[in-house]
Amino acid sequence: MQYRGRFAPSPTGPLHQGSLLTALASYLDAKHHGGKWLVRIEDLDRPRCDYAHEHSILTTLEAYGLEWDETVLRQSDQPERYEEIYQGLLNRKEAYLCDCSRADLKNRGALNHYDRFCLNKQNVSQPAAIRFKVTQTSPFEDRLLGQQAISSGGVSDFILLRRDGFIAYQLAVVVDDYDQNINQIVRGSDLLLETEKQRALQLTLNYPMLEYAHLPLVLAEDGQKLSKQTFATAIKRDAKSIYENLMLALQRLGQLTEEPETPDDPVNLLDYATKRWDISKVPKVIKTTT
Ligand SMILES: [Zn+2]
The missing domain is CATH 3.40.50.620 (HUPs)
Structure with missing residues (x-):
C-alpha cells in the first residue's frame, strides 16, 4: 500500500x-x-x-x-459530504440529537464527559446538535510516543454537528482522511487526545485504521x-x-x-x-x- x-x-x-x-x-x-x-x-x-x-x-x-x-x-467545499455521513449515522442510530445547552451540561457535571442525557429523548427541541454514540474505540501504537491507552472513563459521545450548524472538526477530519485515502498521519501532539475520538468514529463507519506519529x-x-x-x-x-x-x-x-x-x-x-x-x-x- x-x-x-x-x-x-x-x-x-x-x-x-x-x-x-x-x-x-x-x-x-x-x-x-x-x-x-x-x-x-x-x-x-x-x-x-x-x-x-x-x-x-x-x-x-x-x-x-x-x-x-x-x-x-x-x-x-464539502458540506453535502459531511451531511451525508451524519445523516447516515442518525438513520442507523449511531448518532442522536442533543439539545443540551452549555449551562445544562455544566449543571449536570457533564461538560467534559457527556452523560447521554438525550440518548433516548423523544422530543428534542430545535436547533439541536448531533452527537456520535461511541460504542467502541481501540488503543493504538504511536510511531513516536509508543503505546497509547484509552483515557480513563473512556471516550464520551462527542458532537458531530453543533447546534449553530457548524460541522465539528472530528467528523470532517475522519471523512476527509477516508475520502483522500490517507493512511499516515504526522501532526502535533496538541491533537493527541482527539485521536481516540477519531478512531471511534472510524471503527463505526468501517473505515480503515490509520497510523499516527504525534510530534x-x-x-x-x-x-x-x-x-x-x-x-x-x-x-x-x-x-x-x-x-x-x-x-x-x-x-x-x-x-x-x-x-x-x-x-x-x-x-x-x-x-x-x-x-x-x-x-x-x-x-x-x-x-x-x-
Ligand atoms: Zn443532550
Whole structure:
C-alpha cells in the first residue's frame, strides 16, 4: 500500500515556525517512504478563517519547496459530504440529537464527559446538535510516543454537528482522511487526545485504521508554551530566510546536526533531508530559544 500523508492547516493565520515544523515532518516522512503528500485546508470555523491566510500558507509552502500532490481539498467545499455521513449515522442510530445547552451540561457535571442525557429523548427541541454514540474505540501504537491507552472513563459521545450548524472538526477530519485515502498521519501532539475520538468514529463507519506519529510541541527554554508573539509570526520568504528556517526546523526535528554540503537551495536541501529522514531521531521535547 502506497504511503499517503497530509498536512492540514487552518487558515487562521500565516505559516509560522511551528506549522512549518509540522508541514516539514509530514512532507519528509511521506517522501522518504516514496509516498504522496497532500494539503487540506481546514476552514470550517469560518469566522476565524481568512482566504488571505489560505493564500499565504499555500504560497509559503511552495516557496519553501514543499510541493504537494493532487488537488488541495478545502473543507468548506464539502458540506453535502459531511451531511451525508451524519445523516447516515442518525438513520442507523449511531448518532442522536442533543439539545443540551452549555449551562445544562455544566449543571449536570457533564461538560467534559457527556452523560447521554438525550440518548433516548423523544422530543428534542430545535436547533439541536448531533452527537456520535461511541460504542467502541481501540488503543493504538504511536510511531513516536509508543503505546497509547484509552483515557480513563473512556471516550464520551462527542458532537458531530453543533447546534449553530457548524460541522465539528472530528467528523470532517475522519471523512476527509477516508475520502483522500490517507493512511499516515504526522501532526502535533496538541491533537493527541482527539485521536481516540477519531478512531471511534472510524471503527463505526468501517473505515480503515490509520497510523499516527504525534510530534512534540515546541516549548520555550523554560518549558513553557511559546507565546503567540514569539512563535505565531509569519516566516519570511527571502532565499536566505527559507534556507535558515528549513535548517532550523530540521535541527529541531533531530535530523541534520551539521550543514549539508549542498547549495543554499530549498529543493536540494529537502532532497538531502528526505534521503536521510529518520523519524526515530525526533526528540521527545523540542525546546527553543528563538
Ligand atoms: Zn443532550
